[in-house]
Structures are given as structure tokens and as C-alpha cells.
Amino acid sequence: MSTKRDYYEVLGVSKSAAADEIKKAYRKVAMQFHPDRNPGDKEAEEKFKEAAEAYEVLSDADKKAKYDRYGHQAFGPGTGGFGGGNGNMEDIFSQFGDIFGEDIFGNIFGGGGRSRSGGRRSTGQRGSNLRVKLKLNFEEIAKGVTKNIKVKKYVSCNTCSGSGAKDKGSMQTCSNCNGSGQVRKVQNTFLGQMQTVTTCSVCNGEGTTITAKCHTCKGEGRVYGEEMVSLDIPAGVQEGMQLSLSGKGNAGERGGANGDLIILIEEEAHPALHRDGLNVAFELFITFPDAVFGTNVEVPTIDGKAKIKIPAGTQSGKIFRLKGKGFPEVNGYSKGDQLIHVNVWTPQGVSSEEKAMLERMNESNNFKPHPDKNEKSFFEKIKEAFS
Ligand SMILES: [Zn+2]
Ligand SMILES: [Zn+2]
Structure with a gap:
């Protein structure tokens, strides 16, 4: 495995950089090495992925805190890690939705031909992250342990399979955006024609509208409940360490992505x-x-x-x-x-x-x-x- 560069170095910002500054720096680096601007250039592609990974961590307060404390090993194998780190290009482009999506730069790359998520989005709001404290004794820490814990949280509604709709007939493709969740506008500017992409205001970017709500979840697509979660704790963890299980946090609304479950390790004092x-x-x-x-x-x-x-x-x-x-x-x-x-x-x-x-x-x-x-x-x- 090659050694990773420091994330701050990758984006060219200082450790004390504010969120705004990090976002700006990422945008600059990503634009410079974007594959559409550097066709066939493997090195640019690697730099582009590296920047996306750095941004994924530094733009997330939890991950950033973890990185500041433990460096790259905070996300090593076996800790539950974090998703998308090692460069699935589609993941990186979907991340762009957040940072480049809604302004004039949205389509500076290519002619808008790159589909961000294959057209239909149908994504409700992402569920929030959940934090759980987990107390371990010395023996469990030394050997590693699998813990099954009951987590109280929002879970996907069984009645409507998370859609929030009463039945299939009460879910319709949004007519304003034809289900894409996005509306494109072509503008004439002094730089020539530019396309901007904005979130559809009718369906809030979800791509569907609901005419009748599910009675169980009142249209939210999720209900408050509990889930047994199996945690594989690697040997050698320490008081204050955090492990994150991607997708095990609160269920999203109407089929939106799940949040993460963040496990905060606590050490039980040993008698001797x-x-x-x-x-x-x-x-x-x-x-x-x-x-x-x-x-x-x-x-x-x-x-x-x-x-x-x-x-x-x-x-x-x-x-x-x-x-x-x-x-x-x-x-x-x-x-x-x-x-x-x-x-x-x-x-x-x-x-x-x-x-x-x-x-x-x-x-x-x-x-x-x-x-x-x-x-x-x-x-x-x-x-x-x-x-
Ligand atoms: Zn429901
Ligand atoms: Zn729409």
C-alpha cells in the first residue's frame, strides 16, 4: 500500500482552515484535475480522486475530528471505515451535486452529458448520524469483540417500504422534472451558452410526488423503532476512539440514504x-x-x-x-x-x-x-x- 498524502496538503489548506475555505480549495483542485479537462490522464484522475477523498473527510465534522486525532489510520480496514474513500468515480460525481450542483459552475465540465445518478433520483432526505457509547473491558479490547446492541432509531417503514406513499398508485413521477429531481436551464452569458441545474422545487429533488400518504408513517417513509446492530470491534481500540458504521444510523425520509452509526469507545477500568x-x-x-x-x-x-x-x-x-x-x-x-x-x-x-x-x-x-x-x-x- 502506498502512503497517503496528508488531506490538508492535498487540498492545500492549513489545519485551521474554515469549512468555507476547505470547500473552495476542493473546488479549485477538483476543477484542475477533472477527467473531462484531462482526458486519458491517469495522474490527473488519481489527483482528482485523492482530492475527493480528502474533501469527503474534511467536510464532515465527525470524520475531520477523527482524522485530526488519528490520521489516516482512523479509516483503516476493519474499523468500519467510510464509504467511497477509494475512488468509485460515480460516488465522487454524486458528491459534486452538493458542491457544484446549484450554481453557474455546475456545468462547466462538459456539456452536462454526465449523468449524476442515472436520471431518476427519488432520494428523500438523508437520515441523521447516530452516536452510541460502547463500554468495553480490557479483555474485549485486547482480543477484539463482536457486540450485538439494540439501537433505538428511525427505521424504514414496512407498510410502504419507505416510500411514504399509501400505495403504488399514489406515487407519481414529478411532472415538473420528469422524475430527475433536477431542472436544467440554458442561459446566454457573455461566455456563451451555459446550462445551470437546479433542484426541482415541486418535488424538492425527490423525483416523485405523493398524492396519498402512508398511514403508518404519515408519509415520512420511516418510523421510530429499534434495530439489533452487530458491531465488530477490532482489537486494540482505545478510550475516545470512534468507529463509524456507514448506513446504520437513522433511516432517511422517503427512501433517502441512511445516516451513519458512530460508536464512541469507552474503557472500563480494570481492578488491578x-x-x-x-x-x-x-x-x-x-x-x-x-x-x-x-x-x-x-x-x-x-x-x-x-x-x-x-x-x-x-x-x-x-x-x-x-x-x-x-x-x-x-x-x-x-x-x-x-x-x-x-x-x-x-x-x-x-x-x-x-x-x-x-x-x-x-x-x-x-x-x-x-x-x-x-x-x-x-x-x-x-x-x-x-x-
Ligand atoms: Zn409508511
Ligand atoms: Zn420534480
Whole structure:
């Protein structure tokens, strides 16, 4: 896979560019590389697709936020991704409807011969996106999980199959636009004849008019209900990540496209483990005699318990590493480790007998600290453990 260029770079705008500026920049780039202006030029076509992909993301507040946070990997395979990213030309042209459709530039490309959606549109309003929070525990995050959740939302009306009409006879092709949803006008300008395309005002661009409404949905083509949605959560997701399932949001009105379902990942705290990126940390407490003699201990890991050996003479603050016992990288190959931070437990209160014993110990030279001068500093150890 080739590396993708930064979307802001593709459109030639800064990260702080406003929506207007992004739209303008996209228009400029798209016009420059439009296939009608560069017939047979593969490189121009690639640039054109690249710009469309960049615009699809940067023009959508949700996708833009995701991109700003996670970069291209926000839309990698397995995350549910986003539709149309990799350049189906028809998708890109249909996107043009929004940006070029209703002004004088609408037909600057070619003679209006390119059909945007094959004539008949019959598209009602698109459904809105839905956001759902999803709480996952460490084990689910580490292995990936399939969750079936019940989503309350607008669903397509069964009675009228989403058309909003009482029956077939009460749905008529709009006579104003002949079902195309668009009205073309030819204007004479100083540049010559220009065609403009505007949305049909009779049917609001839907291509059909309804004479009698469906009783179930009152003509909306959708009803409020619920749907079981199966979510495939890839391994390695993190608190705050968003996955989007295209078409699983609210149903559109009268057969309009569905919105997306956006899943916001939340992490359930683990009773003993702490997450830091791909690594997990565990605070281990051992007794002073165990630190002196060495011991075997059981420690919790993301998936069950693991036995580790504490060698004789282990210092408090020592960090042991269980390789590969951390989290996998989402859509990647690397895996984190589990870090075990050793703490030697200091008793908080002792009997008089213990006190006498400890005082005796304190007189022995073996008990006097003599740190190794070559030992790494605390900061170096932390840095190394979490690298
Ligand atoms: Zn209905
Ligand atoms: Zn019409």
C-alpha cells in the first residue's frame, strides 16, 4: 500500500482552515484535475480522486475530528471505515451535486452529458448520524469483540417500504422534472451558452410526488423503532476512539440514504491493571523477606494470571516486563507489554518483638543501603519501561 498524502496538503489548506475555505480549495483542485479537462490522464484522475477523498473527510465534522486525532489510520480496514474513500468515480460525481450542483459552475465540465445518478433520483432526505457509547473491558479490547446492541432509531417503514406513499398508485413521477429531481436551464452569458441545474422545487429533488400518504408513517417513509446492530470491534481500540458504521444510523425520509452509526469507545477500568497506550502496568507488593530470598508470585494479566519469578535481592522499584502481554495496535502488528513494578512492603506498625528484631537487623552492614553507581536513574528506568 502506498502512503497517503496528508488531506490538508492535498487540498492545500492549513489545519485551521474554515469549512468555507476547505470547500473552495476542493473546488479549485477538483476543477484542475477533472477527467473531462484531462482526458486519458491517469495522474490527473488519481489527483482528482485523492482530492475527493480528502474533501469527503474534511467536510464532515465527525470524520475531520477523527482524522485530526488519528490520521489516516482512523479509516483503516476493519474499523468500519467510510464509504467511497477509494475512488468509485460515480460516488465522487454524486458528491459534486452538493458542491457544484446549484450554481453557474455546475456545468462547466462538459456539456452536462454526465449523468449524476442515472436520471431518476427519488432520494428523500438523508437520515441523521447516530452516536452510541460502547463500554468495553480490557479483555474485549485486547482480543477484539463482536457486540450485538439494540439501537433505538428511525427505521424504514414496512407498510410502504419507505416510500411514504399509501400505495403504488399514489406515487407519481414529478411532472415538473420528469422524475430527475433536477431542472436544467440554458442561459446566454457573455461566455456563451451555459446550462445551470437546479433542484426541482415541486418535488424538492425527490423525483416523485405523493398524492396519498402512508398511514403508518404519515408519509415520512420511516418510523421510530429499534434495530439489533452487530458491531465488530477490532482489537486494540482505545478510550475516545470512534468507529463509524456507514448506513446504520437513522433511516432517511422517503427512501433517502441512511445516516451513519458512530460508536464512541469507552474503557472500563480494570481492578488491578492500568493502561498506558499499548502497555499495561501492574503494581506488585512483596514482603521484605521475599525480596531478600526471592519468590514466585502470580500476577493478573489481561487474560488470566501469569506466574513470575522474583529473584533473590530484588530492589523495590524494579520493573519486570512480560513481553507481548499488553494491547495489540489497532489495525497493526505490534503488541505492547505488561510492566510489573515491584514495591517492597513496609509494615505500618510492629510488635515489640518485631521491633527488637528490626533494630538488630539495622545494626548489620548487610542492611545498609549501598546503591549501585551504574544503576540507571529513576527517570531512565521509567522512560525505558514505557518505550
Ligand atoms: Zn409508511
Ligand atoms: Zn420534480
